[in-house]
Amino acid sequence: MRIMAFDYGTKRIGIAVTDPLQIIATGLDTVHPNKILDFLKAYLQTEQVERFIVGEPKQMDNTPSQSAIHVKGFAKLLKKTFPAIPVEMFDERFTSKMASATIAQSGMGKKARQNKELVDNISAVILLQSWMEKKIY
Incomplete structure (x- = not known):
């Protein structure tokens, strides 16, 4: 079963x-918040997901960031809509910065680094990879 x-x-x-064996995290898509439930319902018809990991935005001092209220609302929506799938919050500090750095190191041009969809997608991959590494140790 996959982790999302x-x-x-x-x-x-x-x-x-993740892949079904939970070894590799890959970017799946970038979706507008208004379309996320339809996207997930369609995805879950063909794939089994064991757990949802939601990036928890925090300030450097570990307090919730301004966007935390939106993220918590999203996590509640996931729990309500898909009660059989556990939702886990995971610290997402630095994922966007790491995503931008990853894109820069990949040799992609400035235009790719400014592609916010690409940055968000890679941020989700880094978040999932970090969660998987923490789970292993």
Whole structure:
């Protein structure tokens, strides 16, 4: 069964998913928040997801960031809509910065680094990869 991670934003949600053996995290898509439930319902008709990981935005001092209220609302919506799938919050500090750095190191041009959908998608992958690494140790 797969694990799915979300980098939630009010304009876009970056989505990453593991392979069925939960070894590799890959970017799945970037979806507008208004379309996320339809996207997930369609995805879950063909794939089994064991757990949802939602990036929890925090300030450097570990307090919730301004967007935390939106993220918590999204997590509640997931729990209500898909009660059989556990929802876990996971610290997402630095994922966007790491995503931008990853894109820069990949040799992609400035235009790719400014592609917010790509950044959100890679942020979700980094979030999921970080969660998987923490789970292993």
